[in-house]
Amino acid sequence: MSKAKIRIPTPLRSFTGGSDEVEIDGADVRAALRHLGEKHGGLLPRILDAEGGLRPFVNLYVSGKNIRALNGLDTEVKDGDVLSIVPAVAGGVF
Amino acid sequence: MRHAILDGVGGTPLIELTDDTLPRGVRLFAKLESVNPGGSIKDRPVSRMITQALEAGKFEGGRRLLDSSSGNAGIAYAMLGAALGVPVTIVVPGNASRERQERIRAHGAELILTDPIEGYDFALREARRLGIERADRYWHCDQYGNENNWRAHYEGTGVEILEQVRARTGGAPDCFVGGVGTGGTITGTGRRLREENPGVRIVSVIPDVFPGIEGLKPLGDPHDIVPAILDESLIDDRVDVTMEDAIRICHRLARRGLFVGPSSGAYVHVALQQAMSGRYPVVVTLLNDTGERYVSTEMWR
Known part of the structure; x- marks a missing residue:
């Protein structure tokens, strides 16, 4: 079990009581997300689809690396890692 | 001196989106904005x-x-x-x-x-x-507060829609589907269409808060910045769309030769709903940008 932090993007902070960072435990990204979901209800359906995979246009980074380029949700989480949830597009403006 | 590239902006084609399931007499059109020199309505x-x-x-x-x-x-x-x-x-x-x-x-x-x-x-x-x-x-330049933003749509997009729809149907649009990013498109186009037909239904697409749709604001959170040029009084109805809805339509459009991004998919998703209701004989929307801009998001896989 590793202790890590997960950074929360602005649109999801309504689920975390306004916090921009949440402490989580988990040996891999899947376990870390499960822990995040237990702490803050309603958050996981924004990130994962019904089958438990990452939703399209959602990217997860572990200490700066996109998990899609690593082992996906099985990517290992080490003590002190910082996870970030980042939408694939910059949001924005027409 | 006017640069030639400026003459390539606007004057985009109006494409009819035919669908066997549309009620009789209902027609759905979309302006193909991806053919602008920069690849988008912007x-x-x-x-x-x-x-x-x-x-x-x-x-x-x-x-x-x-x-x-x-x-x-x-x-x-x-x-x-x-x-x-x-x-x-x-x-x-x-x-x-x-x-x-x-x-x-x-x-x-x-x-x-x-x-x-x-x-x-x-x-x-x-x-x-x-x-x-x-x-x-x-x-x-502040595209959120710059009056020339909505005016470009009032004098360009809106006028073009009226001329092209009149040439094809003999009338004016009964429903226009757009969305809010800076508010320029829906304010300028909506204002022009409403002047022509006060009864036109103006519908704004509202994306999920997360993951959002590039270019569209959900405008649900009190902390969101509301664009100064947006005239909310023009909007009759707001309809929610998810990223998955938008991507599904993008793939359908690609099979018809229209390669466009997620905000266009979101617009067409809602425009189809309005058309299917049978209440609006002529529905018009916009195809905002090219789908090539989203290859790295993996939406086309």
């Missing part, structure tokens, strides 16, 4: 804002055009700035896709990247801050 407001600023002498003394963008406006500013000799600085969130960032740089524009976690409004506030604190270096 060429319209940006060309007007930049030429008006140039005429007003805003860039004298080497002052740079500054604005925030998530991509399409940034590309339009960079491209038209390069063509017209206007130096450009764009503030974008760091998660703007690589193809966008590289295109903006390729035109010689300066990019300022903000923290992706803080979202788009943070980039907007950063542009505002720089525009005030470094007024010697930057002129903040």
Whole structure:
């Protein structure tokens, strides 16, 4: 079990009581997300689809690396890692 | 001197989206904005804002055009700035896709990247801050508050829709589906269409808060920045769309030869719903940008 932090993007902070960072435990990204979901209800359906995979246009980074380029949700989480949830597009403006 | 690239902006085709399931007598049309020289509808407001600023002498003394963008406006500013000799600085969130960032740089524009976690409004506030604190270096174009943004759609997009729909159907649109990013499109186009037909139904697409749809604001959170040029009184109805709904339509459109991005998919998803209701004989919407801009998001896989 590793202790890590997960950074929360602005649109999801309504689920975390306004916090921009949440402490989580988990040996891999899947376990870390499960822990995040237990702490803050309603958050996981924004990130994962019904089958438990990452939703399209959602990217997860572990200490700066996109998990899609690593082992996906099985990517290992080490003590002190910082996870970030980042939408694939910059949001924005027409 | 007017640069030739400006003449390529606007005058886009109106495509009829036929579908066997549409009620009898109902027709659905969409303006193909991806054929603008910069690949998106943003060429319209940006060309007007930049030429008006140039005429007003805003860039004298080497002052740079500054604005925030998530991509399409940034590309339009960079491209038209390069063509017209206007130096450009764009503030974008760091998660703007690589193809966008590289295109903006390729035109010689300066990019300022903000923290992706803080979202788009943070980039907007950063542009505002720089525009005030470094007024010697930057002129903040401010697409959210610039009247030339909605006017480009009032005199361009809206007029074109009226002319093209009249030529095809003999009448004016009964329903227009758009969305809010800066508010320029729905305010300018909506105003023009309503002047022609006061009964026109104007519908705004509302994306999920997360993951959102590039270019569209959900406008549900009290902390969201509401664009100054948006005239909310024009909007009759707001309809929710998810990213999955939008992508599904993008794939359907691609099979018909129309390669467009997620906001176009979202618009067509809602436009189809309005058409299926049978209440509006002529429904019009927009195909905002090219799908090539989203290859790195894996939406086409």
